[in-house]
Each structure stands twice: as structure tokens, then as C-alpha cells.
Amino acid sequence: MGLRERKKQRTRDALVDAALDLFLSRGYEATTIDQIAAEVEVSPRTFFRYFASKEDVALSLTADEQRVLLAELVARPESESPFTALCQAMRSLLKMLREADDAETGRYLRCQKVVHSTPALLAGAMRLIKENERRLVAEVARRLGADPWDLQPKFIVAVFVSVALACFDERTQDPVVLARRLEDLLTLAERSLCPGWDLAACSAESAGRPAEAASTTG
Template sequence: MTGLRERKKQRTRDALVVAAHELFVTQGYDTTTVDQIAEAVDVSQRTFFRYFTNKEEVALFVQDMVEACFYGAVCAEPPGTPPLECLRRTLNDVWDEVGRSVEEIVPLDLHLKMCQVIETTPSLLAAHLRHSLLMEEKLVQEIARRTGVDAEADPRPRVLVAAFSAVMRTAARQWGMREGTSLETAREVTRDYVAQLGPALTGDWGREHHR
């Protein structure tokens, strides 16, 4: 009975996420109300607030889930992997799994359109960055733990995570604002940008890169 109740709760939560995303994509985040989201799922406003504190939380639910999946996978990486390689390998290893997890909640094309909404809505982008900063701090502590350094005394974990996160955000802006972006396009752009992180910081750019 408990399992059935939990599945029903998850279906309601997921339906609220889908309805909210569809409304945000079609009519904009700022003009969408909690009442409209609840009405689209045929539930009360009170029911909505059982699952989400506000519309910001439902808007960022999938993004937060993706970041949490990545963090969990980093923690599960074998010890001894160089920090940057750990982040890069984890990203590659979990991409398909994360895509499946997203698709269990919302259609991928809707998720990708919602990424565009986040990028183009100042209040939502600011909230997303706040959430990301909290996750970045957890990544800093995990990298410090894995390398046996004190993140308060050694700046390298924070420098690495800051650089990696900035590259990820830059890649997301690049693929997120393209028309008809697919998950595979997002993966290719992200992989290409992350691959340039090391060379951009340490390599000899040479004249050909300035042409």
C-alpha cells in the first residue's frame, strides 16, 4: 500500500512539473501562476504546495535533479582519479543515465525548451545560479576529500570547480539558445567545451587560434 501511495504521489509531482514547464515555455515564467499550474493538473493550490514551496522550485526541479545526479556520480568515482579527469569522466559516464532520468519526468524536448526559458528569464536564471553555487560548494568539498587537501587552506578545489562549472554554463548557453537543439547536440557541445578546459588554461594557443 505504501508503495502504491508513493507512486501516486510521484505521478502527481511529475504531472505538476510537466504542466508547469509547458506553461512556462508557452506563456512565460513571470506570467504563469501557481493556480494555473494546479488547474492544468486538476488539483488544488493546496495540493501544489504539498509538493513545491513555490513556482521557482517547480521550475528548477529537473535542473536540480540533474546536478544532484552528477554530484552523486562524482562521489562514486574510484579514488585516485585526477580531479579534472574525475569531473570530465563522470560527465561522460552519466550523460545517458541523466537523460533517461529526465525523460521519466518530462519529455526531453520540453526539458531543452525549459533550459532556454531559464537562460532568458532574469529572476529564474538568478535562482538557478544560487542553486548551482550550493551544489558547487558540495563538489568543492568532495574534490578536497578525494585529494586529501583542506579546501579552506588550499584554493585548488575551488578554482577547479569554478572553472569547470563556468565552462558547463557557457556550453549550456551555446546549445541552449540554438533552434531545434537535441540532447545529442547538447552533449557534443558540452563535451567539446569541457575538452578545451585544460588546453585553454595550460596550452600554447598559437597564432592559428587568433585567426
């Protein structure tokens, strides 16, 4: 990798770190782009060449996580049922967070703190999650051999996302505690949901009639 590429990466990381520090100490709204840029000693204009908006820099890590989650889902074996695969992908993500180096972990924790204490950022995070949800639905639909517009894949992903989101309250940030809460919630979900609920292929059109058993295990 050339010098140029490395410099850009360093500038980008420095901007994220400076932004998170300032957001955490002075608050998100109270922090200006000029302050962030000054901290890294670049012009405000340059900031916007790295990030599309002030929100973008705060949510860059969140966006990364969503990309990883999708990638992990795609990497799960086809033999797993959709919901199982989604849960395993989430476990992989949390494992990566737990095993990251200190700089990475620090960034992650600061990001979580800032996002969860700023309504505007929470909204942005939800937008990213919702956008990714569409991709997750497409992948689950593919696994089920169903149409992406069917209610079944939508429902499966919706249940998963709601469980995953329920892990994050205003106080929980530590990846270890997070993982524990996820397992608790998955136990709760497992107990609440009928066995094989994420396998039977039934579209909205046949919702009123009994579903035929269908296994997609391969």
C-alpha cells in the same frame, strides 16, 4: 510501493509537466499557480505541498541534475585526477540525458527552454549550481587530501563549473549538441592548462613559493 506513494508521484509529475507547458506557452511570470493547479485539478494550496515555490517547480529537474552530478563524481575512481573525474561525471550526466525516454527528454528540453528565457529562473539555477559547487569542492578537497578552504580545490571546481556553464548558451538545448560543445571546450581547456595542474597540492599560504610535486593517484 503503495497506492498513496504512486498517486503522489503522479500528481508531482503532472504538476511539473503542466507547469512547464504553461510557462512555455504563456511565459513564466504570466502563469499563475491557480492555472497550474487547475490544469492538474488540485487546489492551489496542494501545489505548495509539493513545491516550496513557483520557482521550485520550474527548477526541480535542474536540482535533480545537480544531485546526479555530485553522485557521479563520488562514484568516479580515486585514480582519476580531480578535474578528469569532474569531466567524466559531466559526461555521465549528459549520457543519461541522451539515453532517457521521450517523456524525460521532453521534460528536460522544455525545462531548459523555460529556464534560459527567464532571468529569474536563470538566477535560481545559478543558485542551485553554486550550492552544489560547495559540495563538489568538498569532494575534490577530500580527494586531494586538502582542506576544503584551500584555494586549490576551489580553483579546480571553479574552472570545471565555468567550462560546464559555457556549454549552455541561450540556444543550445539538445543533449547531443551539448555533448559536442562540452568536448570542444574540454579540448580547449586541455590545451590551455598545464599538465598535472589539478594535482599539485599547494595551499593559499604557499602560493608565493614554488609548489612541490605531489601525486594523489591511488
